[in-house]
Amino acid sequence: MCTTRVVTDLAECQALWRRVMPVEALTDLWEVRECFQRHFRRPASFVVAEDGDRVRGLLPLSWIEESNCLGCFPGETWEGKTWLEQNRVPADSPAVLASMLARCEAPYHLRYLLPPDGVAGGGVSGGGAVVDEIGYLFLPPRYGFELEAYFGQELSHKFAKKLKRDIRRIEELGVSYRLDELGDFDHLVRLNVERFGQRSYFADQRFRESFRDLMHLLHRWRCLRVTTVLIGGEPAAVDMGCVYRGVYTLVAGGTHGDYKGVAKLINVHHMQRACRERLRQVDFLCGDFCWKTLFRLTPRPLYLLSTACEADGAGSRREAVEAVGVS
Numbered sequence: 001m002c003t004t005r006v007v008t009d010l011a012e013c014q015a016l017w018r019r020v021m022p023v024e025a026l027t028d029l030w031e032v033r034e035c036f037q038r039h040f041r042r043p044a045s046f047v048v049a050e051d052g053d054r055v056r057g058l059l060p061l062s063w064i065e066e067s068n069c070l071g072c073f074p075g076e077t078w079e080g081k082t083w084l085e086q087n088r089v090p091a092d093s094p095a096v097l098a099s100m101l102a103r104c105e106a107p108y109h110l111r112y113l114l115p116p117d118g119v120a121g122g123g124v125s126g127g128g129a130v131v132d133e134i135g136y137l138f139l140p141p142r143y144g145f146e147l148e149a150y151f152g153q154e155l156s157h158k159f160a161k162k163l164k165r166d167i168r169r170i171e172e173l174g175v176s177y178r179l180d181e182l183g184d185f186d187h188l189v190r191l192n193v194e195r196f197g198q199r200s201y202f203a204d205q206r207f208r209e210s211f212r213d214l215m216h217l218l219h220r221w222r223c224l225r226v227t228t229v230l231i232g233g234e235p236a237a238v239d240m241g242c243v244y245r246g247v248y249t250l251v252a253g254g255t256h257g258d259y260k261g262v263a264k265l266i267n268v269h270h271m272q273r274a275c276r277e278r279l280r281q282v283d284f285l286c287g288d289f290c291w292k293t294l295f296r297l298t299p300r301p302l303y304l305l306s307t308a309c310e311a312d313g314a315g316s317r318r319e320a321v322e323a324v325g326v327s
Contacts, residue, residue: 002056002096004103007046010037013060013073016048020058025086026244033074035213036084037062039206042075047100049091057091059100061108069307070108076210078201085112085135085285085302101305112286113303132304136297138271138282145275147268154296167268170231170261177269178228185215187228188238191254201252211240211252218242229266231259237266246280248273263291 007013017030026032037044042062049057062075064082071077072087087110091097101108111132143149151160178184189202202208218224223244229237239253250270255263267284274282284292286302 002049002051002099004047004049004099006103006105007048008044010044013044013046016046016055016058017060017073020055020090021060021088022090024245025247026242026249027084027086028088031217032214033084035217036076036210037074038213039210040074040076042073044073045070045105046073047103049096049100056093057089057096057100059089059091059097059104061104061110063106067109068107070104070106070110072110072112076207078204078207079199082111083201083207087111087113089113089305107307108305109307110305111302113305115301115303130304130306131301133286133302135286135300135302136284136292137300138274138284138295138297139280140271140275140278140282141280142298143275145278147272147275150271150275159294163264163268166261167265170259170265173231173259175236175265176230178230180219180224180226181228182215182219182226184226184228184235184238185212185240187235188226188240188252188254191235191238191256192252193254195254195257214251215240227266227269229262229269231256231262237262239266239270241270243277243279247283248279248281249283250285267291267295 007016014030017033021028021030023029040062042064045061045063047057047059047061048055060073061070062073064071064075064077067077067080071082072084074084076083089097089100089110091100113132138150143153151163155163189208192202193200197203202211215224215226221242223242225239225241225243225248227237227239227241228235234256236256236259237253239250241248241250243249248270253266255266270282284297
């Protein structure tokens, strides 16, 4: 018989996470989540489904006080929304997932959930899918690890020609690259805040220090990528990412507003590097930045489970459960 209970002790939550969570993506790692938990300090509320000694499901949640709801652990928020992507709810059946959701003691809003197979273009079981946002991937194997093949297959001749022309123009200003300089994190923060002001992630000290901790963690693991574009010796763009299990994930960045086209330059640089290193995927994450659709990156929908969906008539709990499936 399957029973559910709520776990609030962080040490027990960690043990359950390490026992149950598949380790396939960067955000599956407890240590990555812990970088944000350390600074946001949300109360953990993990729902676990058990049958005797067997764990049949885990719903890892945090209480987000200002939103008055539960969100995916560790409940890091920016503009009232959690940020970490590729969240999972391990469960061995839709019935177990439904029982864990029913056990929640407060409203929930669970974002960026992977489809069951967790890959680009993967289908989802059942109907009534509630799409949260679209993530965007570049898949080097699809183009034989040749960037020119990608240009030829995905971009119109006119757009590819313009893109290359724009990149040449900014390269003529005297571009050089600096790699993996930890001190450039401060330039990344500065550029981002100068560009977006209070809408920047890094205007929130908790986010800034979470990312700083994440940078040091990835550096210790030797999978960190910090890419700095220098123009005339001045940082014009800085991106932070990592390579984990053949996936290059870009997690944060900043660009100088005076250098039009520098964002295109650094994004193409990431794609070139991924082809050269024969990586299987570049994850540019979600976000309604028009360049991702212009570049015809591969879309990957991420899904939503929310009591708000039911209240708004966007789909029943059963339909939402079927939409995300089980891991």
